[in-house]
Every structure is written in structure tokens, then in C-alpha cells.
Amino acid sequence: MKPTDLAKRLRQDAAFSPEALDRGKAVLMAAIQNEVAPRRRPTIVPQVPYHDIAAALAFLERAFGFREIATARVTAPDGRIGHAMLEFGDGRIGIGGQGGHGAQSPKSGGVESQYISVYVDDVDAHHARALAAGARIAMGLRNQFWGDRTYEALDLEGHRWRFHQVLREVPQSEWRWSPEDDRS
Numbered sequence: 001m002k003p004t005d006l007a008k009r010l011r012q013d014a015a016f017s018p019e020a021l022d023r024g025k026a027v028l029m030a031a032i033q034n035e036v037a038p039r040r041r042p043t044i045v046p047q048v049p050y051h052d053i054a055a056a057l058a059f060l061e062r063a064f065g066f067r068e069i070a071t072a073r074v075t076a077p078d079g080r081i082g083h084a085m086l087e088f089g090d091g092r093i094g095i096g097g098q099g100g101h102g103a104q105s106p107k108s109g110g111v112e113s114q115y116i117s118v119y120v121d122d123v124d125a126h127h128a129r130a131l132a133a134g135a136r137i138a139m140g141l142r143n144q145f146w147g148d149r150t151y152e153a154l155d156l157e158g159h160r161w162r163f164h165q166v167l168r169e170v171p172q173s174e175w176r177w178s179p180e181d182d183r184s
Contacts, residue, residue, distance in 0.1 A: 045085075046116060047094040049103040050157055053081040056095055059156050060086055063133035064118070064163075065126070066093070088118055106158030115152065115160035123165035127151045130163075143167065145176050 050056040060066040065088060072085035083096045093116070098105050106112050120126045127141055130153050138160060139152035147170035152162045 042090065042092050045092045045094055047096055047101070047103065048116070048159055049098050049100055049105045050095055051098045051105055051107055052156075053084060053095055053097065055156055057081070057084055057086070059133070059135075060095075063130045063135045063153070063155070064088070064161065065120075065129065091118070112154075112158060112160045115162050117162045117164060119164045119166070121165065123149050123151060123163055126163050126165075146170050 066086040069085040069087055074083040076082045085092055085094050135153040138154050141151045143149050147168045148164045149167050150162055150164050152160055154160055
């Protein structure tokens with residue numbers, strides 16, 4: 001609903017119920033904010049290759065809480081999904097076919113070539129969700145020297161995902177890194 005329409009409705013509702021004015025102000029301000037400053041798209045969007053894009057979509061939504069951006073799906077003439085975009089919080093990631101632009105899934109390449117970091121509000125609950133959905137845990141929950149609590153999971157094709165929750169801000173002068181911190 002447009003802000004002008006919301007303002008008219010708010011005026012009508014306030015005439016019958018003064019409490020409606022307080023409730024309606026927040027809704028009106030959010031509508032104005034969205035119209036004036038639409039949500040900005042991320043400037044960097046990683047693309048991850050999969051053999052089975054439909055299975056990857058289902059898994060990433062179920063296990064990790066991603067949501068598909070339905071308007072971004074590309075479907076091939078034979079009905080297969082050629083590319084999809086997912087979002088989590090204010091981040092996005094694209095998933096496409098195996099071999100697209102030379103990218104290889106760990107399923108066929110035999111090796112992980114990167115990992116993707118995702119910040120969540122409650123990493124322990126996220127870990128439990130991923131386990132329940134069948135994610136393979138590559139590194140269990142642990143507190144990191146820089147103040148985050150993390151875990152790492154592998155998806156259906158072996159892509160590594162690292163999930164973080166910021167527990168506290170640790171000044172860099174207090175960081176105590178050791179080579180064991182990089183091992184899973």
C-alpha cells in the first residue's frame with residue numbers, strides 16, 4: 001500500500017480509535033522509508049555450482065534457512081532449473097549448473113575450493129537445525145579467538161559452509177591465533 005493511502009486510512013482509523021494513531025505511525029514510517037530508500041542489493045553475490053540445483057535448493061532452505069528469490073529463477077526449456085538466487089538476511093548467493101563458467105562442484109572436483117561464511121543470530125540453534133536436516137558437520141561448534149562462535153557443515157555436494165554468531169568484540173591486540181585454529 002502506498003504511503004498516501006496508508007495516511008488516509010490512518011486518519012480514518014484514528015477518528016474511531018486514538019490508539020490506532022500510534023500503531024499506524026510505525027507502519028506509515030516503514031512504508032515511507034521503503035519508498036524513499038528501497039532495499040539495496042548486495043554488491044557481491046557468490047555463485048556456487050551444483051549437479052542437482054533442485055535438490056540443492058531444497059537442502060539449503062531446509063538445513064540452513066535460506067529462502068529462494070522466486071523471481072530470479074531461470075528454468076530451462078525442459079523444465080530443469082538452470083539458475084536460482086537465494087537470500088539469507090541481507091546476503092544473497094546464486095546457484096547454477098555444474099561446470100557453468102568453469103566452476104566445479106566438490107562432488108565432481110573431489111576437493112573443496114572455498115567456504116562461505118554466514119552470520120546467524122543463534123549458531124547453536126542453527127547447528128541443531130542443520131543436523132536434523134542431515135547436514136554433515138565438518139567442524140563442530142566452538143568459540144573462536146576473535147569472539148565468534150562457529151561451526152562448519154558440508155552440503156549435499158560437499159560445499160563447505162561456516163556459520164558464525166558474534167559473541168563479543170575482541171580487540172585484535174588480544175587475538176591469540178594458532179595453526180590449530182584453521183583445522184577442522
